Amino acid sequence: MAASGRSTTRAAVPGTVVRFLLFLLLWGILIGPAPANLVAGLPAAALACWVSLWLLPPFGQTLSLSALLAVLVRLPGQSLIAGLDVARRALSPAMPLRPGIVAYRTDIPPGLERDAFRALMSLQPGTLPVGEDADGALLIHCLDVDQPVTHQLALEEARFRRGTGKGSHG
Amino acid sequence: MTPATLYGLCAAALVAIGLFGLILHPSPLRKVISFNLVGSGTFLFFGVAARRGAVAGFLGDPVPQAMVITGIVVAFAATALAVALLLRMLESGAPTVDGPPEQPDDLSP
């Protein structure tokens, strides 16, 4: 079933296999290691893989797994900082807030990549993408506009682009 | 008082609240929502019966649980049908808010 992906090119096959294996792994996580369940697991993973290929055609670019992993590993820490940041502001009697919207010009082309970056951004401390302006700049809502938000974001973007294999443009 | 009893009372209250909306809300969408509220309360009655019937090593009597699942399915289908109907009615230009009962003027084919 996986082979029926329309645009599956030869080069993408390994990606497909990886996805299939990832889904199979998820299946194992869901139901446990009992091999009997593979009767359903294999077709299920294949179906999921097919759906995934349909919705998300294989990228025509190489991902830098190590760099991506670095992004992901940073995530819990970022999350913690973000949580602490909010908690500090929320629980402090003075409630130090200087909310506002900052436009941030990104080089990431519109599309899946940019969407993924935005999702990442929304987990960063103090930032929440709320849309794009007419020029295609990202509009970021910040809890504190006095913070060097754009600078941080630029750093994040660079890291992210390394992960997706386009780091040189940073 | 056991939790089951407490939730039973909660179910009775849900029914009463939903019934209130079902009777009084003029808009059909709100009636549909209210109906779902009454339905939820009703399902909870089954849940109470199931919880009270927890014997034989079971956490609850599975028969009413199965019935609730069937009931939820049916209630969803009813909601979807009612919503589709009211949207279609709206498109046809009828007022959605209850007026006096209609006396169709011309029913000839």
Add this chain to the structure above:
Amino acid sequence: MTGQGLLIASSVVVPLLMALACLSPAVRGRMPGWLAIAPLPALLAAFLARGGSIVVAPAPLRLTLALDDVGAMLLGGAALLWAAAGAYAASYMRGQPGLGRFAVWWLLTLTGSLGTFLVADLTSFYLAFSVASLAAFGLVSFEGSPAALRAGRVYMALALLGEAFILLGFVMLAIGAPPGNPLIGEAVAFFPSSPLRDPALALLILGFGLKMGLVPLHVWMPLAHPVAPMPASAALSGIIVKAGVIGLIRFLPLEAALPGWGATLVAVGLFTAFYAVAVGVTQTQVKTVLAYSTVSQMGLVAAVLGAGLMAAAPGTALLAGFYALHHLLVKGALFLGVGVAMATGPRHRLLVLGTMTLLALSLAGLPLTSGALAKYATKPLFGDGLAATLATLSAAGSTVLMLHFLRLLGGVAKPGAERPPTGILWPWAAVAVAAFVAPWAMFAWATALPLSASLGAKALWAALWPIGLGASVWVALRFVRLPAIPEGDVVVLADRLAPAVGRAGEAVERADIWLRRWPVASMMLAVLAIALTVLLSAGS
């Protein structure tokens, strides 16, 4: 299954089949010409099948037809009048629109009315009775004029009311009788000992009395009979009212003496007889006068039956039937004759009017006419008391009314009319002849009295003086200014109710709109649930 039985069955089946055949438009178009054929099997049956019976459907249905003496007598008269009126209609109504429809109603009414004389079980009686009453609606309202429609509405309303009375009465009658569909005889035999005797009797008298036109249930008659086409009026006034008569004959427990009920019936009957005369003489329409006369005569029939019921006199049924037969023929002839008289020019007028005079006075009991026989035969039942006197005096009343009728009749000739068409002349003549002859022929058989006794001087005098009295009164009345009483007299009271009824209907409609509002209806849902819960738990 005997030949008699088949003949009896065919007297109902043939007209019914003719009615069904009208579903085909082609047949329906021609049917008016064949109306006279429909009652012929019944006429034959009346002569050939007396005492016969046939079970149309076996137990537990027990649909049964049987022809006893009273039934045969009335059936014969009715069939004759139906045949004549049918022939009369074919000519009289030629060219009118909607004749096919008329034929359907005619045939259905005919089937029902003949059926009432034949059926022997409870259900079939109700069936025949209903068919006769309800189908007659079509005849009453046939003309479609506002008056006809109004008459039709009033007729329908009261006919349905009567049906309801009768149905409930039957149910009470049947309770305790063997389950299923009892024969009339069985049910009536059980009647006197029934716990529901009195209410059942009351309902039956109300129901049949309504059909006969006993005051105050007579209101429909003066409205309905005149508006129908002439032959239909003849059938309505001559025959259909006899459905009530045969009903009383069949269902009153005449063998058991019920003085209270008998007296009631006599009182109501006699009151009706005089009341109808009193109102009738104020009327200005020929046919309306005749209708009031029918009311009056039916009052007398009721009184006869009442008298019989008081004393459990044997032969009451046959006597009442005899009286009714006479009225049937005479009244039929009178109605048909009105049409003839209207179509007759001065040259032949005398003959027609003369015949009509004889017919009319026969109704009042003019000596040597058949009417005198009818009155003579029923007189002994009343004994010597007040009732007897009043019954005798009623003849005077009839005389007044008939003279009034004749005077009106004199003025109805159509301008330019010449000789009446044979198509209406002969049927009329046939009925008139039968009206004179038939009672004479049947007198001895029906009354068990010697015919000669009725010709004695005493009898002649007894018949004559009321007529003289009536004539004097009539003359006296010419100098009195009579009040104008509308047709149907007390029905105008009901008319006054009409707006109230309309308002009530509107109120119902408003209530419906209110009740059908969502909040109201859904509140009702909750209220009813609570109420039912409380009621259900009340017993525990």
Add this chain to the structure above:
Amino acid sequence: MAEFLFAAAAIVLVLTGLGLARMLWGPSPADRMMAAQLLGTGGGAIAVLVAIAGDMTAVLDIALTLALLAAFAAVALTLGEPGSKRRGGEE
């Protein structure tokens, strides 16, 4: 330990419940929807706590379902845009 986890679940419930005040106060539908989101996350937390504390791993599937459909309501909310002219089938 189970006691503690149950208590923790109860506390999460109370905290999420307080968040429901946003559902009442609003002021905008977005605010109200946040209460639903909060309940999605909180409900997931309660479910995992109960699952582990009560040793009912099946309850984890509830958390899984809640997590999977958490964003669903938010997506549905955006169907109702102000100024959306779309009606019926026409695009």
Add this chain to the structure above:
Amino acid sequence: MSLLLDLFTIVAVSGGLFFFLAGTVGLLRFPDTLTRLHALTKADNLGLGLIVLGLLPQCPDIVSALKLVAIWALVQLGGATASQLIAEFARRGGGER
């Protein structure tokens, strides 16, 4: 060892509760819709994360533990997108009528 794990659980779960508290307070206290969204996404996601972290040692088997992590990951994904969707929605007028 078990005691140590229990202690870890208690600390982590308590931390999680703290962030839930912070999230709720933020949701109630913060002055505008978008700010409140920060509280919701960041604090609560962290709360859930800490709770999941704290529960890991208590899991009866490795599969449940992995499932816990999967749940957390799904919530992260859902939270990250839902908050943006609501934010976009709120900024375009918040659905106010």
Add this chain to the structure above:
Amino acid sequence: MMPYATTPGGWMLVLALMLPVVGMLGIFALGLRHAERIAHATLLAGLAVALAIAVEVGRSGQAVTYLIGGWRPPLGIALQADGLSAVLMVMTSVILCSVGVFARGSFSSPPDGAEVRRPFVFWTLLLGLWSALNTVWLAQDLFSLFVALELLTFSAVPLVCLDGSRDTLRAALRYLLFALAGSVFYLMGTGLIYGAYGTMDIASLHQVARADWATSVALGLMIVGLMAKAALFPLHLWLPPAHAGAPAAASAVLSALVVKAPFILILRLWFDVAPQPLPAAAGAMLAGLGAASILFCSIMALRQARLKLMIAYSTVAQVGYLFLVFPLVMGSAAEMPWDSVGWTGGVLQLVSHAFAKAAMFLAAGLIAEALGHDRIADLGGAAKGVPVTVAAFALAGLSLMGLPPAGGFISKLMLLTAAVETANWWIAATILAGGILAATYVFRVVGSALAQPRAGLVMKAVPLNRELAVLTLALIAVALGFLPLQPLDYLGIGRGGMP
């Protein structure tokens, strides 16, 4: 009560349930080209099954039973056809077959085989409705009956708005919402019943039912919920517009069959589930509402200007008669409820009204097709254009009025007899008054249809086979009048064991 066991021929009950479902799925999956063929084949087969079941019930003299999956209640679900169910099944299939013949004209697929909406929806829903009805007649489990009721509602509501006009959509929505309210009341009751007794099986409940508060509440909710679905006054808000707005073929089914299902359920709850004896006041309440239905809605019928609305109001009135049964049966001296005249009268009223009302709605449809409208006042000429149809209408009307020899006469006579026997005079009076009112509104139509056509009236021809389908129904309604005037033993088959 004998314990359930599958009886010979029990498999036919499954067939009765599943045939329509299979037909419905077949049309759905294969597309419209086959719709009519599949529907007609299913209708015929279903009729044969219903007749076979009825014969088997009569032959064996006991209920035909089937335990689904071999699971014994209360765990499993039993299907059972007693005499009453068998009669209802035959009635259902005969009416549906006639409607099927009638609908050939109005719901045929176009010749080019392209799929169009109306036939597709009509045939699938007709079959769906049939499976629902058969389930209601057969299932012995309160929850299965709930599902069956929903099935019924879901099939019936879209039929109402098949036209797609604004008014019918409104009517359908109203119908749906009120029916759902009724369902949820019913479901609530079943929930309480399960909580109290741990079973939904009717026979088991019959043995254990107690007269306590929980049972009263449950029964009160269920019965009133069902009353809403049966459109008993004053819960009739939805019926007139819904039944009048649907296409004739659908109205016939809705009015003749669909409103009967909840009534039968009430009957079962009352006599088979509820702890006996029930307080007389409760029965009187139902009968009181029935009487109000009769009087009030007959007057409303009388005041309608539209033929179909009149017939719809008449349905509410006629359903009222059914509810008179309760005090009549409860007060009867008969040993078993079903030995009483009132029981047979009630069932006969149900059956004869079903046939008569189906005939009336179909006739109204044909008349409207021929004349192009259904204003009662302007029906003149109908008798000339469609004589068979008008005759069928009149015959059906006879039954409604309760005039001999129609089925309605026998049924009303039996009810009247029962009322007199049990000294319920007010019921007797209501029956009579209802008869008078019915006669009046029927006569109003017939009289108008017999009137002279207006000048220049052009009538459309109507195929004879459709007219004959209508006539058949009317004739059956009349033929029922030839049943004997006594309790029918057949209706007691399979109920004997219950005290």
Add this chain to the structure above:
Amino acid sequence: MSLAVDLVMVLLILTAAVWTILARDRRDAVIAFIVLGLLLSLVWMRLLAVDVALTEAAVGGGATGLVLLRACARLLPVEADGALPGLRLQVAVGVLCAVVGACLAAVILSPPEPAPSLAPAVAAHMEDVGLKNPVTVVLLAYRALDTLLEKVVLVLGLIGVWALAPDLFWGGRPASLRAAVPSGTLTFLARVLPPIGVLIGIYLVWNGADHPGGTFQGGTVLAAMWLLVMMADLGDPPETRALRLRRLVAVGPALFIAVGLAGFGMADGFLSYPPGYAKPIIVAVEVALALSIAVILGLMVAGPAAKEPDQ
């Protein structure tokens, strides 16, 4: 302590319920209803009915919420709800509803002793079927007829929804579900989540034989994923005339019936399973049913055809 938690839960539920009724704006009411659904899911968990909790989470929080919110979206520009009627009527109806509630509460407060239960009967025959999840056993063995009829209800519901299409559009596509304003975030979610959802949906179905979960829960999750794709405009709703689609709708019920009828030949009769093969048969039926349910729910939410069919 534990009862206090329940009390909090009840309070939350009642708050959400009251708000659902009283909220002035209909969308606020829907949101409150979604919250209520999530809370109820927790209640079912608390009542140890995990299967029901899953169903409620999937339906109450997901499918129903979507249906209602979509309705709001389409009603929004057109018309306001109309307020509740006057206070006096509100009080009267309130009292009435309170009485109804009190009647029900009285029933709850006097439970029968001992509480009746079919659990022992269910347990006694579980072996015969061979599945470990009692709810699934009840749904697919003991009360299989209900389950089958419920699927027929769904099919009829779909036909009912489709029936609302204008004649002209019959067979065409339903109105698009896509959000009014395109959003990259949504697209991102719709690209990433569905494969995972599909896997979870299948897991719920497969796992349902022995653990909580089952056909409907799994089917709903699958449907939700499909709808997500449609909302993100990654796929249009399919044409309703497509026979392949219809066969997907019919396959579940049809297989169920076929298996049921096959029972006449291979087992004890309708809807009974041959001993030893019960589990695989039931699982096969469940899979087919889940597929049908997913398609049906998706199509029901999508609504009647709103465009002319493609030529």
